[in-house]
Amino acid sequence: MAKAVLTPQAENFPAWYQEVVARAELAENGPVRGTMVVRPWGYAIWELMQADMDRRIKETGARNVAFPLLIPTSFLEKEKQHVAGFSPELAVVTHAGGEQLAEPLVVRPTSETVVNHYFARWIQSHRNLPLMLNLWNSVVRWEMRPRLFLRTTEFLWQEGHTAHATSADAAAETRRMLEVYRAFMEETLAISVVAGEKSPAERFAGADHTFTCEALMRDGKALQMGTSHNLGHNFARAFDIRYLDGDGERRLVATTSWGTSTRMVGGLIMVHGDDHGLRLPPTIAPHQVVIMQLDEEDEAAAAAARIEAELRAAGVRTHLDARTHTSFGRRSVGWELKGVPVRIELGARELASRRATVVRRDDRSKTPVPLDGAARAAADLLEEIQQGLLTASRTFREEHTHPVTDFGEFTRRVGDGGLFLAAWSGAEGSEQALGQDTGATIRCIVDADPPAPTCLVTGRPARHAVLIGRAY
Amino acid sequence: MAKAVLTPQAENFPAWYQEVVARAELAENGPVRGTMVVRPWGYAIWELMQADMDRRIKETGARNVAFPLLIPTSFLEKEKQHVAGFSPELAVVTHAGGEQLAEPLVVRPTSETVVNHYFARWIQSHRNLPLMLNLWNSVVRWEMRPRLFLRTTEFLWQEGHTAHATSADAAAETRRMLEVYRAFMEETLAISVVAGEKSPAERFAGADHTFTCEALMRDGKALQMGTSHNLGHNFARAFDIRYLDGDGERRLVATTSWGTSTRMVGGLIMVHGDDHGLRLPPTIAPHQVVIMQLDEEDEAAAAAARIEAELRAAGVRTHLDARTHTSFGRRSVGWELKGVPVRIELGARELASRRATVVRRDDRSKTPVPLDGAARAAADLLEEIQQGLLTASRTFREEHTHPVTDFGEFTRRVGDGGLFLAAWSGAEGSEQALGQDTGATIRCIVDADPPAPTCLVTGRPARHAVLIGRAY
Numbered sequence: 047m048a049k050a051v052l053t054p055q056a057e058n059f060p061a062w063y064q065e066v067v068a069r070a071e072l073a074e075n076g077p078v079r080g081t082m083v084v085r086p087w088g089y090a091i092w093e094l095m096q097a098d099m100d101r102r103i104k105e106t107g108a109r110n111v112a113f114p115l116l117i118p119t120s121f122l123e124k125e126k127q128h129v130a131g132f133s134p135e136l137a138v139v140t141h142a143g144g145e146q147l148a149e150p151l152v153v154r155p156t157s158e159t160v161v162n163h164y165f166a167r168w169i170q171s172h173r174n175l176p177l178m179l180n181l182w183n184s185v186v187r188w189e190m191r192p193r194l195f196l197r198t199t200e201f202l203w204q205e206g207h208t209a210h211a212t213s214a215d216a217a218a219e220t221r222r223m224l225e226v227y228r229a230f231m232e233e234t235l236a237i238s239v240v241a242g243e244k245s246p247a248e249r250f251a252g253a254d255h256t257f258t259c260e261a262l263m264r265d266g267k268a269l270q271m272g273t274s275h276n277l278g279h280n281f282a283r284a285f286d287i288r289y290l291d292g293d294g295e296r297r298l299v300a301t302t303s304w305g306t307s308t309r310m311v312g313g314l315i316m317v318h319g320d321d322h323g324l325r326l327p328p329t330i331a332p333h334q335v336v337i338m339q340l341d342e343e344d345e346a347a348a349a350a351a352r353i354e355a356e357l358r359a360a361g362v363r364t365h366l367d368a369r370t371h372t373s374f375g376r377r378s379v380g381w382e383l384k385g386v387p388v389r390i391e392l393g394a395r396e397l398a399s400r401r402a403t404v405v406r407r408d409d410r411s412k413t414p415v416p417l418d419g420a421a422r423a424a425a426d427l428l429e430e431i432q433q434g435l436l437t438a439s440r441t442f443r444e445e446h447t448h449p450v451t452d453f454g455e456f457t458r459r460v461g462d463g464g465l466f467l468a469a470w471s472g473a474e475g476s477e478q479a480l481g482q483d484t485g486a487t488i489r490c491i492v493d494a495d496p497p498a499p500t501c502l503v504t505g506r507p508a509r510h511a512v513l514i515g516r517a518y
Numbered sequence: 519m520a521k522a523v524l525t526p527q528a529e530n531f532p533a534w535y536q537e538v539v540a541r542a543e544l545a546e547n548g549p550v551r552g553t554m555v556v557r558p559w560g561y562a563i564w565e566l567m568q569a570d571m572d573r574r575i576k577e578t579g580a581r582n583v584a585f586p587l588l589i590p591t592s593f594l595e596k597e598k599q600h601v602a603g604f605s606p607e608l609a610v611v612t613h614a615g616g617e618q619l620a621e622p623l624v625v626r627p628t629s630e631t632v633v634n635h636y637f638a639r640w641i642q643s644h645r646n647l648p649l650m651l652n653l654w655n656s657v658v659r660w661e662m663r664p665r666l667f668l669r670t671t672e673f674l675w676q677e678g679h680t681a682h683a684t685s686a687d688a689a690a691e692t693r694r695m696l697e698v699y700r701a702f703m704e705e706t707l708a709i710s711v712v713a714g715e716k717s718p719a720e721r722f723a724g725a726d727h728t729f730t731c732e733a734l735m736r737d738g739k740a741l742q743m744g745t746s747h748n749l750g751h752n753f754a755r756a757f758d759i760r761y762l763d764g765d766g767e768r769r770l771v772a773t774t775s776w777g778t779s780t781r782m783v784g785g786l787i788m789v790h791g792d793d794h795g796l797r798l799p800p801t802i803a804p805h806q807v808v809i810m811q812l813d814e815e816d817e818a819a820a821a822a823a824r825i826e827a828e829l830r831a832a833g834v835r836t837h838l839d840a841r842t843h844t845s846f847g848r849r850s851v852g853w854e855l856k857g858v859p860v861r862i863e864l865g866a867r868e869l870a871s872r873r874a875t876v877v878r879r880d881d882r883s884k885t886p887v888p889l890d891g892a893a894r895a896a897a898d899l900l901e902e903i904q905q906g907l908l909t910a911s912r913t914f915r916e917e918h919t920h921p922v923t924d925f926g927e928f929t930r931r932v933g934d935g936g937l938f939l940a941a942w943s944g945a946e947g948s949e950q951a952l953g954q955d956t957g958a959t960i961r962c963i964v965d966a967d968p969p970a971p972t973c974l975v976t977g978r979p980a981r982h983a984v985l986i987g988r989a990y
Contacts, residue, residue, distance in 0.1 A: 074636075076585070076586035076632075077586070077589070077590055077593065077632060077635060078586060078588050078589075078590060078623060081586035081587075081588060082584075082586065083583070083584070083585055083586065083636060084583055084584040085583055086581035086582070086583055086651070089581070089582050089583050089584055090581070090582070092584075093582060109558035109561070109562070110558070110561050110562070110565060111555070111556055111557055111558055111561050112554075112555070112556040112561055112564075112656075112674060113548070113555055114548035114549070114550060114553035114554065114555065114672055115553075115587075115625070115656060115658065115672050116550050116553060116609070116625075116658070116671075116672065117549070117550075118549055118550060121549065133616070134615065134616050135615065136614070136615075136616075137588070137611045137613070137614040137615075137623075138611060138612065138613040138614065139609045139610060139611050139612075139625065140610065140611075140612045140613065141609070141610040141612065141622075142608070142609040142610065142660045143606065143607065143608075143609075143660030143662070144605070144606050144608075144660075150613075151550060151609075153587070153588075153611065153625070160548075160549060163549060164546075164555060179558070183656070184584075184587060184655070186587065186588070188614045188615030188616075190615070199588075200586055200587050200588065202584060
């Protein structure tokens, strides 16, 4: 048997992850600890994700803008919880233009403070509301335990910021964006997620409520894929953002923020990847179909070009790989590692029988098809593969979600991974107790009846059903 | 006569510029001196520019990637000319994660150093060449005299970086990207530019040759709109980037870099704007046509919606303005300020005669057209307006380009603005002498015979024809 291309997932999942990121040429470490260089294949995936997410965000009425990278320290200090949460992670510019600065500047860890400063200037009356903005940029948060895509000192993301006349409007916006994220993750990334509210210990610094989309990785750990925050009046009060309502009264606006990042690429790898590499959902595959021309004869080249033209005409992102001097094995392994959904293999042998071989990445099956129908056969597979990946992701998550009512049983099983549905009291200190004993956290509160009358951790009366698990 | 909306250009051009940027809601100053907040209308223009430029860059074979924002100081110091050029403009992170850093980090002013560090890792053999990457990001250069879009402490841009086997290949790439930029500026921005080489004093720090696209603003000052640098072996030597050639010899690669930025938005404003505001070329107008519904009757609403649907079906970016409770004057002035190429005015009076009024932004002419043909009439104007703006820009530049052979005459005329075609010796010190005496600089060397046998500045034998002018 041939040597495995990657360390098998079952043997060492973190090693497998690192190897996929490197061998599929997605990214590598930057020169400064925790930073990341995103390579062409990884960035092309990100661009397709961006384009799709951007369209969804614009459909809600939000408009894109740019805000500065450098924020005066005094801005951060205006919202007490916010600065307390972010202080340990800040990168600080103290010198610029050859001089020491009078006031140090932070490299934005997120832009609530500077955006809300401008909200106060732009919002005068109810006619200016809602104000809905979105930023595509990068932010810096100093990370002690960095890991490519999942937790990097600098990451690429979008951050939305909105202001509303009423608390109800802000609450609705927070929920709406949570749903935009959920739909994006399922429809575009083919990743099944649970959407719910975060518990207080996991809330964004400065938010009244934080909502999250949580996915389950193949090693049984959870990943927070995106969050939506209802900031209530906290930032409006800190930055004095008021509007004149219809009755001539000056009222505080209510604000929200929401974000998703390159972290989702990490989720994509760990939800869909297998021992042969990445498996990309066709929606965000830079090449949806790769045609592998196996022989350099004119006839093979002509047939490959014909299929390429057909696929392109059908709107399929197609790449013709004509590297006939590179070994077949090396080429196949490379496209498998990179997760290309469908390959069409085309050589002298296939041509002689007027056939091509269509290879699916998801189940690695190979099917001979008539040459004339190869393009259509490949194109038809894309939707099936997309749905298959989503179904597999949902099945895996459901099969690895366990109701649990006994803390002893939970502590024995938590190391096996998965999500645990439990009853929770919401009592102060209970989250810390949970984490200390098990390394697990409440991933989110779910919209269901508590599975037991008393809290899994404290034994006090249950108030919520929650999903608990170890997480990235 | 109504009070002018803006300070007239002829009265005070810098005031006019500031007012357009503010009143068209393009951008405003950030909280840190020299930084910029780009507002929705300004950012939508930038996004359209980005999409068009991105397509052109990808057509050359370059692929998008991301590199870190923070660069170790030691990287910058590897190329002596580079660090000397950029040192005075650097923003420096000295503290992060609550601690003083062992090595200070610079916020990237440009990414040659970090990209070339990775080139050395990724390039082993001639099969890895050419390596062509492009980055969309923001960079920070501390500015003493900032001005929105034109000169900001942080700006948005694309920076391309390529490595090649031979000097000839790098020279060809430098020229090719100059041509990509020139074509983009003329075809997309409708701005006529002169493309040529920079003189030594204006060269990029670390380049053997810098090429530029120079445009002429309506106040007679020049603007450098984009540059392409042949870096020769300078960075390859500093970062030891070598490849194994076909004969098994280890050779230095030759590298290039090239960039365009949000500065082009400033050029757009100053080339096409008039006393009524911005005039956008249709290619990059967020709304190409605005339908102004003037009465709130159902019939007007229905007619406006019909025209909107027709325009959208024809692929025209269309906005329906149904703010019938806002005054006509306020709405017209707003769309004029924002530079929307075509407006369709539709009210009860027009409807009664089954007509609409089509208003061009370029010449502000109004034409009544039959209702049924309004959408087509508006759509047909777009190409004409695009061409008209380009022609006007070319005519203006040509009419304000003056051959000059006498230094005394030049010093008398330079204050009137425009470009001066002159003979230049290339002698060391001559550029400095020129600048000190006149505040002007050599904008670029042009591909023409020197217009005189001796240098305009030094009187020594002429070697080049150059364009000289005052610049932003």
